[in-house]
Amino acid sequence: MNNKITNILPKVSRVVYSQNKNESRQKVLCLYKRFLRKIPNIIELYANLPLTYNAYRNKIREEFTKNKSVSDIRAIDMLIHRGENDLADLLNLWKQGCHVMNYFKYTENPKPKDFMGKFLSGSTSSIQ
Template identity: 45%
Template structure:
């Protein structure tokens, strides 16, 4: 009786796009290739102060950020977001500042001790 209740309560999750990890992997690779092909046009259209090679390394960095994700549904959601982002960039619906936000340097922590504040001109 209890096992029947458990079986009824367990719900099978529907896939978003991919049925298995291999199919999700193919979708990610296709998205990566689409971005890779568009990079020269993005650099030219947006006139960003970066070379195509710098953009390629940044693209690789952005994709490898999510290497550890194993859930197929989450991978599909990220692929969908990546496709929407690509469409916005290719159609020039974004501005130059949106593209340059990917190249933003890390923010340095604020100085906490007196000497560091003094040297930075904060106090």
């Protein structure tokens, strides 16, 4: 009896929503357009944040291009699901202003200043 249960569970947990890459691409583009259409609503809901339409648009584009190299359909579907949840959280005010501002942190990695940091990062231009 335990064998029947364990054989069913893995099949249930492996749900793939997209059948092929074209379908997942269409879903990604649909989610991207939905995010862009909802920017005015987000600005209105989070009016106390010092962010403009262009800042939101650039951040949305950055987040989508960051995952551009993902090619596994299941991973793309998971990212789509996560994006839909984030959009719903924003529009339902389940995220507060500080959660929104976490997306706008400075994302570039600072350059190491000490010798060991430069050595470990492979930057040998300043090592003499």
